[in-house]
Amino acid sequence: MKKHIVVLTGAGMSAESGVKTFRDHDGLWEGHDVMEVASPQGFARNPKLVLDFYNQRRKQLKEVQPNQAHKDLAKLENHFKVTIVTQNVDDLHERAGSSDVVHLHGELLKIRSTKNYNDIKTWTEDLNLGDLCDNGYQLRPHIVWFGEDVPEIETAVKICYAADILIIIGTSMQVYPAASLINYVQPDTSIFYIDPKPAIKSGGKITVIPKSATEGLKELMDILK
Incomplete structure (x- = not known):
C-alpha cells in the first residue's frame, strides 16, 4: 500500500x-x-x-501558470497517495495534475x-x-471570507489524522483554523515544513527546509526517494 x-x-x-x-x-x-x-x-x-x-x-x-513546485507535487502521485489541503483559492494544483485537492478557503473559479x-x-x-x-x-x-465558517476544516482534520507524512509549504502558520491542522497528525508522522521564512523550528519529528516552494520541494523529493 x-x-x-x-x-x-x-x-x-x-x-x-x-x-x-x-x-x-x-x-x-x-x-x-x-x-x-x-x-x-x-x-x-x-x-x-x-x-x-x-x-x-x-x-x-x-x-499565470503552475510553477515547478505544483508540478512536483503532482509527480508525487506516481509513488504515493497524495492529498493536498490548500488555503489557496487558485486552481494551480489541479492544472499541474494533482487529483485530490481540498480547498479550505473556497475557489476563485x-x-x-x-x-x-x-x-x-x-x-x-x-x-x-x-x-x-x-x-x-x-x-x-x-x-471563505474573514469571519465566515470554514466548512472543509473537518474534512481536513480527518485527512491529516490519516497522514503518514505531512508536508507544509508556503504558509505563515498564522491563519486559523488551517494552522491548527499540524496538531491532528499521528505522533509518529514525519513533518516537513518548507518556507523561506519558517514560523516554526526543526526538532523532533519536524524538519524545516528554509527555502522557496520550488527549491524546497526539489530538496524534499530527494529525501523522499
Whole structure:
C-alpha cells in the first residue's frame, strides 16, 4: 500500500507563479483593505466593489501558470497517495495534475448563491450585480471570507489524522483554523515544513527546509526517494 502524503499549502506555494497575497502588502490586497473585499460586511457595504475585485483576480488567474513546485507535487502521485489541503483559492494544483485537492478557503473559479451555501457553480467570467441564482438571489464568489465558517476544516482534520507524512509549504502558520491542522497528525508522522521564512523550528519529528516552494520541494523529493 502506498504511503499517504498530506500537503498543506499556502500563499507561498503560488507566489512563484505570480499570484499575489495580501500578506505581502501590510494588510492591503492589490491596494484594498482586505476587510473591504474579503468580509461579509464589506460585501454588504459595497457589493459591486467586491465583485469587481474578484473579477480582476479571476482574470489574473488566467494569466499565470503552475510553477515547478505544483508540478512536483503532482509527480508525487506516481509513488504515493497524495492529498493536498490548500488555503489557496487558485486552481494551480489541479492544472499541474494533482487529483485530490481540498480547498479550505473556497475557489476563485466557483460562485454560489448568497442564500444557499450549497448552490455552487463553476464560473470563469465576470460576476456582476444582477447575476442571480435559480431562486432569484444574488450570486457571490465561492470564497471563505474573514469571519465566515470554514466548512472543509473537518474534512481536513480527518485527512491529516490519516497522514503518514505531512508536508507544509508556503504558509505563515498564522491563519486559523488551517494552522491548527499540524496538531491532528499521528505522533509518529514525519513533518516537513518548507518556507523561506519558517514560523516554526526543526526538532523532533519536524524538519524545516528554509527555502522557496520550488527549491524546497526539489530538496524534499530527494529525501523522499
